[in-house]
Amino acid sequence: MAKSQKRSPAAIAQELAGSLDLSDSSFVSAEAAGPYVNLRLDRNRLINRVLSEEPVFEQRSGTVVVDYSAPNIAKPIGIGHLRSTVIGGALVRIFRRLGMTVVGVNYLGDWGTQFGKLIVAWRKWGSEEELAAAPIKHLHALYVRFHKEAEDDETLEQQGRDAFKQLEDGNADCRTLWERFRAASLVEFEKTYRQLGVSFDVVTGEAAYQDKAQEAIAACAGIASESDGALVVELDGMPPLLLRKSDGATLYATRDLAAALDRIATYHPDSLLYVVGQEQQLHFAQLFTVLGKLGFDGVGEHVSFGLYRFADGKMSTRKGKSVLMEDVLDKAVALVREVIEQKNPSLADKETVAQQVGVGAVIFADLSTDRARDVVFDWDKVLDFSGESGPYVQYTHARIRSVLRKAGSDGAVGDASLGEEEFRLARLLAAFPSRVTEAADARKPHIICRYLLDLCQQYNQFYQNVRIIGSEQEQPRLALCAKTADVLAQGLSLLGIAAPEEM
Known part of the structure; x- marks a missing residue:
């Protein structure tokens, strides 16, 4: 800009800082600092915007x-x-x-x-x-x-x-x-x-x-x-x-x-x-x-x-050694059925959940790998409910829905004046549309997988460190929970994976 306008970077920064309209943003001020423009973020304004607005995605033609x-x-x-x-x-x-x-x-x-x-x-x-x-x-x-x-x-x-x-x-x-x-x-x-x-x-x-x-x-x-x-x-x-x-x-x-x-x-x-x-x-x-x-x-x-x-290298159909997609999906569902019977035998509609989690685990294992790399299929990692897997994301979503049911909350929004944990979660929620755009531009769905895993980790840290039900900030914190569950469900949907309400 300085070269094309034949002006000093500092002068351009000064003019830009004075011309920015921040009234409909999460920023409260713009100040020129030499050739740079520093924007000051209002954390509570960001949190309230995240809670009160649906994600806004770039709209493209073509x-x-x-x-x-x-x-x-x-x-x-x-x-x-x-x-x-x-x-x-x-x-x-x-x-x-x-x-x-x-x-x-x-x-x-x-x-x-x-x-x-x-x-x-x-x-x-x-x-x-x-x-x-x-x-x-x-x-x-x-x-x-x-x-x-x-x-x-x-x-x-x-x-x-x-x-x-x-x-x-x-x-x-x-x-x-x-x-x-x-x-x-x-x-x-x-x-x-x-x-x-x-x-x-x-x-x-x-x-x-x-x-x-x-x-x-x-x-x-x-x-x-x-x-x-x-x-x-x-x-x-x-x-x-x-x-x-x-x-x-x-x-x-x-x-x-x-x-x-x-x-x-x-x-x-x-x-x-x-x-x-x-x-x-x-x-x-x-x-x-x-x-x-x-x-x-x-x-x-x-x-x-x-x-x-796999252990024997590339697969061959001619000699009958191909690993069939149907067999992998059926095995994943069968393994999830066993987990359900062990951990939550009274779960309603167990077969539907087993299908959603088993198939979702296989899809997520594939998509979470950068497509440029080979996938090494490992059942223990694919079905790990606590690791970087599809079931981990689905379980986090189900856990949040459980919190909302327990509180009898629909996630209604109230004015929030919250702390560091809430801000970190809100900031990550605000990044969802940009991650979708990034995945589209790179043709790489693993970017969304990585985002969902990061969001789950941030939410679970929030869940462990902050009292939700019964706190003075119960309503905005429940609203933050609901927004997180919504974004997880939307992200999983883009990947072709269901988001069970219970697991």
């Missing part, structure tokens, strides 16, 4: 398309897909809280050579009874068996490629089988999504863009060239993007480009976010560079994340 979850058809959803599902779901809710128009897309892996393999496996070993009883479990078993048998039968891989070629060419029998496998998978997927509390605005897949792939190729006419019979887009500093193989077949990248162009034409988004593992960095770098060459520079963004790590 449209964002978020591509997340994206499991593969005919395979159970592995724990590795949890990251994309819950990170993407949280970002959708966060963006909407800031007033943006959001389109959540589940882009299924429903096309490719693996479906030719599955068709071959079904014809050889499929069972109608097993498919009816447990569709994905049976299809998964067939896929695993195909690869096991292929170790000794070299012809199977070619049979799989031939079957997929027939599917691409519109063979009626192959198409019918593929549609059956896809429909059965979607029914099973929806059960898991309901348990996670996740929904999508659009559910589509690669197959929907098989026909549009030629349109994407046509759009690249001015930037594509032939190389050894294949059609590619040459890119600086990275391998070329392969649009069409020498035999005329399109690829995943072609369909991804077609999907991106379709979303741009349909939604006119400011951003296309892809919540996909970091191992796909090159693919998205290529895709976004091609989009830039087509006039859509900067619209695509890869929201990458690390992996789940």
Whole structure:
């Protein structure tokens, strides 16, 4: 400012301090101190503002398309897909809280050579009874068996490629089988999504863009060239993007480009976010560079994340060693049931609470890890009611609701003249909207998790050090309790986690 205005910093500070209107703020004075402006905070005014006003979130315009979850058809959803599902779901809710128009897309892996393999496996070993009883479990078993048998039968891989070629060419029998496998998978997927509390605005897949792939190729006419019979887009500093193989077949990248162009034409988004593992960095770098060459520079963004790590390293579906999301969620709920029976067997609606806490524990364990890092899954930490976990946040919320019920209070606000503990809690409550904005800008829900943990710790310190019920300041302190519970519930909701009233 000093350079642009050609004035001394001290003069600018003096003018700024004199021009600030602090009447509708928590500050009581602004004083120039050399090149700086010192603002003096009125603690009681801050506390009263926090208690009397709802959090005010920045409101943004614009449209964002978020591509997340994206499991593969005919395979159970592995724990590795949890990251994309819950990170993407949280970002959708966060963006909407800031007033943006959001389109959540589940882009299924429903096309490719693996479906030719599955068709071959079904014809050889499929069972109608097993498919009816447990569709994905049976299809998964067939896929695993195909690869096991292929170790000794070299012809199977070619049979799989031939079957997929027939599917691409519109063979009626192959198409019918593929549609059956896809429909059965979607029914099973929806059960898991309901348990996670996740929904999508659009559910589509690669197959929907098989026909549009030629349109994407046509759009690249001015930037594509032939190389050894294949059609590619040459890119600086990275391998070329392969649009069409020498035999005329399109690829995943072609369909991804077609999907991106379709979303741009349909939604006119400011951003296309892809919540996909970091191992796909090159693919998205290529895709976004091609989009830039087509006039859509900067619209695509890869929201990458690390992996789940277990003792045996990365998970494999082919050999049947994948850790399934359904199994992890069911185990978490079962463990919470045991805790409830031990600590609060008379709790009302125990099954609902077990679901809320068990599933919430798994979601929070994922989201509380910076998405750039790998997640090391540890059951003891995930379900620790006193540590940095989802159950700890939920328990703090339930404890506050218990205090309010005991006092017979609705959290009504009265003028407050309170001390240091109240001020620290109020100051942290006031920071909630800025933490949500920070999480949106960084595409990192763990910022909200960290905030909620800090808020719980601050509240529990307040609870231990300050008498609430029966004190001279009972009403404003109860109002502070109610506001804390409200913010915890709002924060958990943004993460896709329930806030039980009792635990």
